[in-house]
Amino acid sequence: MASEQAAKCLVIILLSITLLVISVSATPSNKRKSLNTIKEVNRKGPYIGLITVFPPEEDAFFTTGAFEINPHHPFVDLSGRRFRIGKVHGRKVIYVRCGVGMVNAAAATQQMLDLFDIRGIVHFGIAGNANNSMSIGDVTIPKQFAHTGIWDWLKPNGILPSDDVAHLDIGSYNVPKGGVNLLGRIGYSYEQFFSETGKPDAAQPLVWAKISQHWLRLAAKLEGMELQQCVNSSNCLPQKPKLVVGLRGSTSNIFVDNAAYRDFLFQTFHVSSVDMESAAVAMTTLSNGFPVIVIRGLSDLAGGQAGQNSIRIFGPLAALNAAKVVVQFIRTLSDDPSQH
Template sequence: MLDFFDITGIVHFGIAGNVNNSMSIGDVTIPKQFAHTGIWDWLNPNAKLNANNNIGQLDIESYNVPKGHGSNLLWHIVYNSEPFFSETGEPNSAQPLLWAPISEHWLKLAANLEDLSLEQSVNSTLFLERKPKLVVGLKGSTANIFVDNAAYRDFLFQTFKVSSVDMESSAVVMTSLSNGYPVIVIRGLSDLAGGQLGQNGIDIFGSLAATNAAKAVITFLQHL
């Protein structure tokens, strides 16, 4: 799109999993930054850990049941930053980037949407327990996996302090920024990313989450 169309910026939207217990299905999040949490090294059990790694480390052995019992050959995952090429940086010279920021002026504009009334009903017989809300300024993560695991959900929240997980946003944000275009991401929360009891709720609440995200997008565009 950036190469073939005359655009002024990217408004990226869709649905996402919720990993923040202060948020609920049906809510809309407009994060202030995104991390690509799908870039990591899976270490050999004999590998030495780098104590200077301050991005994130997942010790798989700590998830043994019973805890601390036996050894785990899956060992350790170490998260990495992503090479970022900027139009204002040195040619062909990448900078390591973990958090890709949303365009600040669009994020400030999105703050006007926090009182937006969102849909609460899936259909005539199924309603959310409370009215959904729109929150601006949290963190989001992206990886090429669909998260539906309570332990990994909690790890992402505790380690990276993210509130939503999806499979596209970080790439869209980094591509927009590297080409000098403003960008914003609007996501409706469709499921609990494994934090639920029983089956994942995306098939039930996905349409409602998409509707609320679309409503936020339309309102945001009206403010531009």
């Protein structure tokens, strides 16, 4: 009897060891190394999280020369992204390039908030301009963002849901007028917002994700700062770019280069900028209970221009102006006693 019990104990011990080995081997060695580095990095926190989108924006940020790399832990590689650790004006920061689109933006933001000791998120890059009172090269720091990519796409005579926040009749844009447009109608729905302050699995309907008010007030102090006007000696904007704080922005997985749709977004949602990531970063950050701000340089007219889109010419300039504002905003955070 005793020998049988001993045999059972041995089986249990061997099974436990096997499960432990499987568990350890299931985590790749490079990931385990990254997680160990993160523990070391977090001991020196907290940090401001900096998130941009694609290489030209990253190049502009590094061109400012403000980012000082951490000599001991310069970066951590996770899920194909490189999280760079350093300082800007003495403020500890962690920077990552998330990739284009809302899925990439939300994934990188959640990963940063989950794994690193983060105080808040500064998201930046370029955007299309949907407001005729703004110009290419200007920088906008919107007060709120709408996700304008949640659609109910119906038949021409389809009935829109009563809770849709806006609608677009595609047939209204027929040229010449009249006739039936088989693309029908689009109803714009609200986002489902989950928050750590709410009940589990109880989403709140949300149209506008509001930027953190204190950070927005700090950013407003930067209005009037000098921005770059020329790409080079032969490519200059006709007027000096400006920083504007407190407008509205929209986000969807759509690169907008269409004058009619641009006008629709401005007239319906009163947005001044259109991009493909900001609402995702803002909503993910707010959902986790952290402050967030978005800084976008206007690179083109989102289809409102005559001829080709100007993003290839003025995109680098818009990215650099946005990066300059980011650097100055972090300096403002460093000087604000409430942020320490």
